[in-house]
Amino acid sequence: xxxxxxxxxxxxxxxxxxxxxxCMTPGxxxxxxPYMAAPEHNxxxxxxxxxxxxxxxxxxxxxxxxxxxxxxxxxxxxTCMKCGACTDKxxxxxxxxxxxxxxxxxxxxxxxxxxxxxxxxGKYFPKLVGAVDLTKEVLDDWYSYYHQCSECRRxxxxxxxxxxxxxxxxxxxxxxxxxxxxxxYSNEIxxxxxxxxxxxxxxxxxxxxxxxxxxxxIEDETGVAVRIPxxxxxxxxxxxxxxxxxxxxxxxxxxxxxxxVFHEAGVSWTVSSYASEAAxxxxxIGSEENMAVLxxxxxxxxxxxxxxxxxxxxxxxxxxxxxxxxxxxxxxxxFLDQDYPIPQHILEFxxxxxxxxxxxxxxxxxxxxxxxxxxSCNVARASRMxxxxxxxxxxxxxxxxxxxNNYFEMPEGxxxxxxxxxxxxxxxxTDDLMDIRKKGASPRMxxxxxxxxxxxxxxxxxxxxxxxxxxxxxxxxxxxxxxxxLSVHQLVSNALIMEGQVDEDDDxxxxxxxxxxxxxxxxxxxxx
Amino acid sequence: MITMLYAVLFYIATILLVVGVARRIWTYWNTPxxxxxxxxxxxxxxxxxxxxxxxxxxxFETLFKSNKWIWLFGWMFHFGLLLVLxxxxxxxxxxxxxxxxxLQPIGIYAGFVMFAGLVGLLIRRIVVNRVRxxxxxxxxxxxxxxxxxxxxxxxxxxxxHPDVVAIKAFFIGLMRFDIHPLPTDLPVLVHLGLVVTLxxxxxxSKLMHAPGIFFAPSRTMVDNPREKRYVPASAKGx
Numbered sequence: 001x002x003x004x005x006x007x008x009x010x011x012x013x014x015x016x017x018x019x020x021x022x023c024m025t026p027g028x029x030x031x032x033x034p035y036m037a038a039p040e041h042n043x044x045x046x047x048x049x050x051x052x053x054x055x056x057x058x059x060x061x062x063x064x065x066x067x068x069x070x071x072x073x074x075x076x077x078x079t080c081m082k083c084g085a086c087t088d089k090x091x092x093x094x095x096x097x098x099x100x101x102x103x104x105x106x107x108x109x110x111x112x113x114x115x116x117x118x119x120x121x122g123k124y125f126p127k128l129v130g131a132v133d134l135t136k137e138v139l140d141d142w143y144s145y146y147h148q149c150s151e152c153r154r155x156x157x158x159x160x161x162x163x164x165x166x167x168x169x170x171x172x173x174x175x176x177x178x179x180x181x182x183x184x185y186s187n188e189i190x191x192x193x194x195x196x197x198x199x200x201x202x203x204x205x206x207x208x209x210x211x212x213x214x215x216x217x218i219e220d221e222t223g224v225a226v227r228i229p230x231x232x233x234x235x236x237x238x239x240x241x242x243x244x245x246x247x248x249x250x251x252x253x254x255x256x257x258x259x260x261v262f263h264e265a266g267v268s269w270t271v272s273s274y275a276s277e278a279a280x281x282x283x284x285i286g287s288e289e290n291m292a293v294l295x296x297x298x299x300x301x302x303x304x305x306x307x308x309x310x311x312x313x314x315x316x317x318x319x320x321x322x323x324x325x326x327x328x329x330x331x332x333x334x335f336l337d338q339d340y341p342i343p344q345h346i347l348e349f350x351x352x353x354x355x356x357x358x359x360x361x362x363x364x365x366x367x368x369x370x371x372x373x374x375x376s377c378n379v380a381r382a383s384r385m386x387x388x389x390x391x392x393x394x395x396x397x398x399x400x401x402x403x404x405n406n407y408f409e410m411p412e413g414x415x416x417x418x419x420x421x422x423x424x425x426x427x428x429x430t431d432d433l434m435d436i437r438k439k440g441a442s443p444r445m446x447x448x449x450x451x452x453x454x455x456x457x458x459x460x461x462x463x464x465x466x467x468x469x470x471x472x473x474x475x476x477x478x479x480x481x482x483x484x485x486l487s488v489h490q491l492v493s494n495a496l497i498m499e500g501q502v503d504e505d506d507d508x509x510x511x512x513x514x515x516x517x518x519x520x521x522x523x524x525x526x527x528x
Numbered sequence: 529m530i531t532m533l534y535a536v537l538f539y540i541a542t543i544l545l546v547v548g549v550a551r552r553i554w555t556y557w558n559t560p561x562x563x564x565x566x567x568x569x570x571x572x573x574x575x576x577x578x579x580x581x582x583x584x585x586x587x588f589e590t591l592f593k594s595n596k597w598i599w600l601f602g603w604m605f606h607f608g609l610l611l612v613l614x615x616x617x618x619x620x621x622x623x624x625x626x627x628x629x630x631l632q633p634i635g636i637y638a639g640f641v642m643f644a645g646l647v648g649l650l651i652r653r654i655v656v657n658r659v660r661x662x663x664x665x666x667x668x669x670x671x672x673x674x675x676x677x678x679x680x681x682x683x684x685x686x687x688x689h690p691d692v693v694a695i696k697a698f699f700i701g702l703m704r705f706d707i708h709p710l711p712t713d714l715p716v717l718v719h720l721g722l723v724v725t726l727x728x729x730x731x732x733s734k735l736m737h738a739p740g741i742f743f744a745p746s747r748t749m750v751d752n753p754r755e756k757r758y759v760p761a762s763a764k765g766x
Contacts (some may be wrong), residue, residue, distance in 0.1 A: 026558065043639065071556060071559040071560060073554065075556055078734075080733045080734060083602065087662065121666070121732050128666045129665075153567060155747075156746055157590075160602075160741075161744055316604075323754065327754065327758065331757055362659055382568060387572075392569070
């Protein structure tokens with residue numbers, strides 16, 4: 001009774017309230033575990049191949065190391081007063097009802113152990129303060145539930161003292177990695193970036209060939225020779241974009257959009273085959289060392305290509321890493337043109353061009369769509385665009401409204417800083433976690449249902465490769481078309497009439513709807 | 529005898545509280561924050577961060593956004609407690625500061641507000657299954673301890689009426705290392721005993737959220753990583 005009055009910001013009858021608290025079901029998701037990484041994939045990242053005999057000492061030592069070297073970890077573990085404000089805020093809890101998916105309970109899996117070994121109360125009165133010994137069962141619980149968190153920070157928005165569960169999840173995964181328990185999906189992919197330059201394992205030759213094909217497609221369709229340069233020395237702008245943009249739907253339409261915008265803006269740009277990946281899964285596993293290795297690749301590519309600016313494509317966590325960490329871990333970037341933000345987001349660039357009026361836009365070319373916008377978690381809560389706080393909400397919307405006529409917001413409490421995660425972020429975008437992905441997606445899908453019902457919304461737009469891949473998979477599960485998820489730059493691309501553009505009579509070619517690679521093995525299938 | 533026991537307890541508790549909290553703050557201050565982890569949207573200037581923190585500490589802005597009931601009870605408790613503590617300065621100051629005298633009438637009602645807030649928090653902890661799930665025994669005991677302090681305090685004010693002049697003489701004496709006899713009425717001993725307990729456990733408990741809020745990087749960092757390169761070594765105390 002205490003609950004009802006407060007939790008329901010939206011009271012509706014026809015469609016399920018996206019934020020409705022679930023029925024609590026302990027143990028509901030205890031069986032959810034991702035595949036473990038093979039020893040060689042752990043070793044490649046500097047971790048032990050498998051669980052060593054002295055794993056317990058090693059895990060506790062790593063925990064102690066983090067407490068001494070990471071203020072967030074230390075303060076967050078010490079100061080939670082168990083007020084319960086976060087308990088109904090996690091999309092995985094809303095979708096699964098498993099109480100260990102309540103943010104504070106998720107933290108407590110680790111906090112209980114921390115208290116046992118590092119605090120006075122936990123050492124001498126463990127029962128009293130909920131301190132627990134580190135056992136194999138606890139380790140298993142960590143592996144399971146710290147892979148049911150997408151590090152989306154929605155709970156942190158509601159914590160009165162600013163505790164961010166994402167930091168605890170990252171730390172837990174880092175400790176697990178340090179005792180040889182790695183997650184296959186993330187660790188394999190990080191290794192692949194180190195070897196080849198991107199999550200997909202697309203080598204330079206294949207990348208160049210793919211981009212050449214794409215150039216041909218654009219020219220066939222528009223009559224304009226739009227270039228997608230690869231490794232072009234002396235270009236002004238280095239574009240770092242998620243490798244999913246190179247081949248997957250709807251991502252690739254976004255890439256076409258960037259290329260057209262650059263073309264019309266008259267700037268010279270290039271992608272790099274060496275740093276052909278915006279994603280940085282080092283963040284997902286909480287490994288600063290691995291994150292730094294991938295960041296340094298970007299710096300190296302920028303120096304070798306002699307660019308003046310770096311622009312990032314549509315990707316959520318990649319933008320978090322780029323915006324917050326790149327300068328620290330991959331910098332300094334004093335060799336770039338300091339008059340531009342380092343790095344810049346593609347939407348900042350496009351919005352700038354729209355304001356300057358360099359783009360010839362015909363909004364009606366998007367009239368077949370009735371659109372809503374999904375704020376990607378890492379962009380919304382862990383980054384900024386433009387000069388003002390909240391620019392990360394406004395700029396994508398400004399661009400959308402500038403290129404389309406039918407735009408509608410999803411219900412309050414599910415957008416902007418309170419946006420719901422897609423359910424596939426944080427290293428969960430792998431087929432072996434499909435159940436929790438679906439449960440995590442359900443609040444967002446219910447919010448989408450509402451605007452579908454209220455405004456006839458047909459498509460949702462996102463600026464994150466993970467969101468796009470996850471939703472392409474989830475849409476059919478919730479009664480939407482698979483292709484009802486779009487890139488912002490896809491819409492820009494549709495509405496943009498380039499100089500000299502001659503539209504080919506568009507007969508709907510359905511082959512674009514096929515997404516062979518995305519449903520494949522986890523390592524390529526959704527590698528963001 | 530009881531006087532000596534309480535005098536010693538208060539000296540020990542004060543030392544543990546001050547040293548314990550100072551050590552914790554020292555640790556937080558000196559633990560580096562490896563990366564920028566601002567929770568956005570966030571202020572882009574230090575001044576903005578301070579203003580946001582003031583709103584947070586005074587209004588419990590975030591909690592209001594999260595959950596109106598926890599906000600209501602939590603705010604009642606904390607601000608009731610603040611006024612009660614300020615009112616209690618009258619037992620430690622001679623002459624009593626003028627503004628402390630002004631607080632006298634409000635401070636008494638604040639005791640009820642604080643008590644009601646604590647009762648609300650306790651009921652919520654028991655009734656709401658999510659909060660019950662995350663509660664350890666210490667979470668209930670902490671509330672009971674505070675309720676005990678509030679209850680014994682209100683008892684003295686409105687029922688038992690001990691010799692407050694003597695109590696004040698005891699505390700002023702403590703501060704001057706000149707021990708005066710403490711009245712031995714039960715509510716006094718209970719009240720002070722519980723306060724000593726609270727002081728001792730403060731630095732080793734979740735009550736550290738009070739100073740901790742000023743060290744949570746997601747809220748205390750300035751959102752300017754593109755404008756100013758963040759280098760963790762130089763970030764001590766940030």
